[in-house]
Amino acid sequence: MEVRGFILLIIIGATVVTLIPRVLPLIFLSRVQLPEWGLRWLNYVPIAVMAALVGQELFVEDGKLASLSNNVELLAALPTLGMAIWKRSLLGTVAVGIVSIMALRYLT
């Protein structure tokens, strides 16, 4: 149960570099009135970030393009997406995703 000195050093460094981008825009951008184009741009950022994270999970593997024909994650994403559109429930979507990937891995 000990914390080694050099690990502590890296943890503190990593904490600082993680904290800065999280905190600075909230502190400073909320003080100023952003120009209209800036707000319109920010409006699309959430969609872009979420879609990018999904895209990376489904289409990239170890820095290379994932196989399209033999990709269980991509297959499992279809019922998951269907559930999300149909029920609009986050918990239901996660549950369908987990069950789908388990079934697909078991079958293939």
Place this chain on the structure above:
Amino acid sequence: MQEKIDLRGLEAARQQESFLQGVKDCVPTLLGYLSIGFAAGVVGTTSGLSVAEIGLMSILIYAGSAQFIFAGMVASDGSAAAIISTIFFVNLRHLLLSAALSPYFRQLAPLKNALIGSLLTDETFGVAINRATQTGSIGEKWMHGLNAAAYLNWIAATIAGAFLGQWIPDPQRFGLDFALPAMFIGLLVLLMASRARIGVDIVVAVSAVVIVIGVTLVSTASVGVIAAAVLAPVIGMAVSKWK
């Protein structure tokens, strides 16, 4: 009579903004983060980190991707400078999330904004921005409730993973690794459904996927996400203007 109804409406609105409501709205994301936190704990243990070190990481760094990288680079004897700079680039996307939330917390003092920002994650951002789209605002207490629930869940999950890691050889078999992409799919659909411009949103989402794949293949995954987050909204702006 009219007054009474107004008061009741006000009371309902106040409850919607409460800390407890924030905790409740966090619940659907807990399973996804529980499994990833658990996996982060397992990986930490197998990389030779102690339970105390893993717990400290979750309390201070509080970022899944950073903690996986940390464990991996410590295991392969990476230098402190290399580990810290890699984590900086991976978490740089938080700049954009923090910027996108900033219009909703104008009225708050800098220290309170710092508190909200310090617990910002992809998931809490997704839940918060969905709420903002639905109700037009984000309550401060509600945000703290959401953040606190996600934070404690993460710490508990990573420490549980660190303890139990030795006996679970293959967490993938239970499909838990897919909880995270499934959650992002759910958040994305909910977000798009609550906005009244599905056409442009789909263009932005598809552009983001194409950009992230292209850039990740020639660069790194975190540069890919940042490039998509910066460029895909520009495409969205151009398309909505042109329409």
